[in-house]
Amino acid sequence: MTNARMASTTSERAAHPTASRTAPALRVWAVIPAYNEEARIASVVRGIAGSVAGVVVVDDGSADGTAREAERAGAEVIRQPFNGGKGAAIRAGLAAALARECTHVLFIDGDGQHRPDEVPALIAAARDGAGIVVGERQFAREQMPRSRYYANVIGSRALSWFIGTDVRDTQSGFRLVDAGWLRNLPLTATGYEIETEMLILLARRGASIVRIPVAAVYADAPSKLRPLRDTTRTCFLAVKYRFLSRA
16 A cells, blocks of 8 residues: 555445546635634635635634735635634535535645645545545654644544544544535534544545645644643544434
């Protein structure tokens, strides 16, 4: 198995909820949740613009010029009235994207952590019929903050059990999902646990999960993620998503 396609399915691939997996071209809409990302959001929007049909930025109650800079860069902007959390922002952006004509939805963070030039690799993987393509960061202890490293590594090992397959970066915000699997998906998360909820529910529905390696850029700005608290919360909520939530 090549490095570019490290894992395949959660189980035997289920029938897709839409009619065909052999469409001649993918039409991708991007969803970017952003909170106080005035300095970085424009470069993210412009960086992915050539790979997608449209970009929706959800300004999650920012106190700076995030919305203004996103609009100037060419994105459609949804302004949340207050900071409701990453999950709430993703759900709002997802509803907007699915209202457009699209075959896939790209999720990418607005802080510049993910490289826009790697979007085509996710799209290429999706052409083979994957339900979800996860851009999996390669965790190197010397290249990332210590608290992030241990929270991601330990958390992903635990959460993989709930998902039903090995995913080494369960909290990656860089992923491409077939829109057919997202329609009517009962997402409820309001915080960072949205990534895990999405993976678990999609796996329960039978969507195939493909992982491809991507780089991660850690800037000087502090992370909004609280590694210990948020990872612990996500692990507890995973029990709900796996056993109590309807898929």
